[in-house]
Amino acid sequence: MNIAEIIGTNNFMVLFGSVLLTASTAVIGSFSYVRRQALIGDAIAHALLPGICLAFMWTGSKSPWVLVPGAILTGWLSVLCQETIVKYSKIKEDAALGIVLSVFFAFGIVLLTYIQQHGYASQSGLDKFLFGNAASLLLPDLLSFGLLALAVLLLVLAFYKEFLTYSFDPNFAETVGMSSTWLRLLLNGLTVVAVVIGIQAVGVVLMAAVLITPAAAARSWTHRLPTMILLAAAFSGSSAIAGVSISMLASGLPTGPLIVVVLSLIAVVSFLFAPQKGLISRNRRQQFHQRKINRENLLKLLYHHRSLGLKAIYERRPMEEQSIKKGLAELQQAQWVRQENKAYQLTEPGEKAARRIIKLHRLWEYYLSHKVHIAPDHVHEDAEMMEHILTPEMEALLEKELGFPEKDPHQSEIPYH
Numbered sequence: 335m336n337i338a339e340i341i342g343t344n345n346f347m348v349l350f351g352s353v354l355l356t357a358s359t360a361v362i363g364s365f366s367y368v369r370r371q372a373l374i375g376d377a378i379a380h381a382l383l384p385g386i387c388l389a390f391m392w393t394g395s396k397s398p399w400v401l402v403p404g405a406i407l408t409g410w411l412s413v414l415c416q417e418t419i420v421k422y423s424k425i426k427e428d429a430a431l432g433i434v435l436s437v438f439f440a441f442g443i444v445l446l447t448y449i450q451q452h453g454y455a456s457q458s459g460l461d462k463f464l465f466g467n468a469a470s471l472l473l474p475d476l477l478s479f480g481l482l483a484l485a486v487l488l489l490v491l492a493f494y495k496e497f498l499t500y501s502f503d504p505n506f507a508e509t510v511g512m513s514s515t516w517l518r519l520l521l522n523g524l525t526v527v528a529v530v531i532g533i534q535a536v537g538v539v540l541m542a543a544v545l546i547t548p549a550a551a552a553r554s555w556t557h558r559l560p561t562m563i564l565l566a567a568a569f570s571g572s573s574a575i576a577g578v579s580i581s582m583l584a585s586g587l588p589t590g591p592l593i594v595v596v597l598s599l600i601a602v603v604s605f606l607f608a609p610q611k612g613l614i615s616r617n618r619r620q621q622f623h624q625r626k627i628n629r630e631n632l633l634k635l636l637y638h639h640r641s642l643g644l645k646a647i648y649e650r651r652p653m654e655e656q657s658i659k660k661g662l663a664e665l666q667q668a669q670w671v672r673q674e675n676k677a678y679q680l681t682e683p684g685e686k687a688a689r690r691i692i693k694l695h696r697l698w699e700y701y702l703s704h705k706v707h708i709a710p711d712h713v714h715e716d717a718e719m720m721e722h723i724l725t726p727e728m729e730a731l732l733e734k735e736l737g738f739p740e741k742d743p744h745q746s747e748i749p750y751h
């Protein structure tokens with residue numbers, strides 16, 4: 335027994351169709367996200383409605399083979415209008431997108447209302463393009479939109495290298511012989527088709543979420559575009575499966591909005607918990623770095639004063655008392671600091687670590703003074719920041735670049751050993 339027999343043929347088509355439509359849309363959305371054109375999908379989606387209405391008014395048919403060309407025509411026209419406004423006026427891109435979105439959508443609503451009020455035969459169901467109706471996907475719809483999705487994916491594979499280069503650096507694409515104009519037109523055309531594909535699942539209103547949200551979520555997990563595209567498609571497909579499944583179990587709930595809700599939850603989890611760019615991970619790294627700075631500043635203080643009590647440390651180091659106590663505890667645990675008679679002193683490993691920090695500080699002061707030509711009395715604060723982030727590799731390069739100077743600009747000895 336296969337999955338289609340288990341859940342029913344119609345439900346299987348809805349499930350498969352929703353996955354196909356949202357995943358293929360997410361692939362193109364990744365390029366829109368990289369190009370910083372997050373709003374273009376929203377503008378195109380709203381511009382499709384008048385094309386759908388005009389195609390229906392002209393033919394009286396609701397066949398995808400009739401409505402899709404009309405949608406693509408007005409979608410492409412909206413892109414040309416936006417580019418023309420930006421090129422020949424002082425209006426910025428985001429404002430131009432807002433203008434195009436509003437005008438085309440308003441025109442579409444006028445046409446839709448006209449159709450509903452003037453007794454067009456078979457007009458019922460056109461309003462589903464506003465909010466989508468994935469649950470009504472039939473075999474002809476699946477074939478039509480499936481072929482479009484396949485064409486989009488094949489073109490992305492064929493021109494992947496060109497799209498990658500143009501999306502990150504259009505000027506470099508021109509220098510290596512690629513036509514930025516042609517690539518922009520092709521990418522915008524594929525975006526129009528991708529929006530037409532996705533609108534069947536989630537509608538005009540929610541289309542921007544399906545186009546951009548998967549890419550934004552995927553970007554939190556990776557720095558590489560190929561991985562980002564695959565993750566975006568996987569996130570979209572997973573949200574489609576979850577949305578359709580919930581809609582099947584809870585009769586009456588709309589499929590498209592459920593897909594977007596699940597996709598939004600995936601994005602929230604990504605923004606919070608992604609290991610490199612997630613908010614929680616970044617906050618942990620910042621806290622770790624701040625604790626490291628606090629420990630190293632305490633090491634320097636004890637190196638200069640040899641032995642200090644807790645009160646004296648409070649007076650000499652502008653840090654919170656809790657941070658000082660925690661820093662000293664961590665240094666004691668690392669066996670870099672010991673406490674004798676209520677005074678803190680450096681151990682031999684602690685003194686070695688302190689000398690390295692002071693060396694880095696004075697080397698950087700020397701660099702700023704002799705290489706950047708900043709006055710010696712203006713280099714301390716910059717050196718204070720840099721001493722904590724210089725890696726051993728950068729340290730070796732800095733020493734070699736400066737020729738191992740013996741003294742800093744203030745004539746203090748630079749401790750190499």
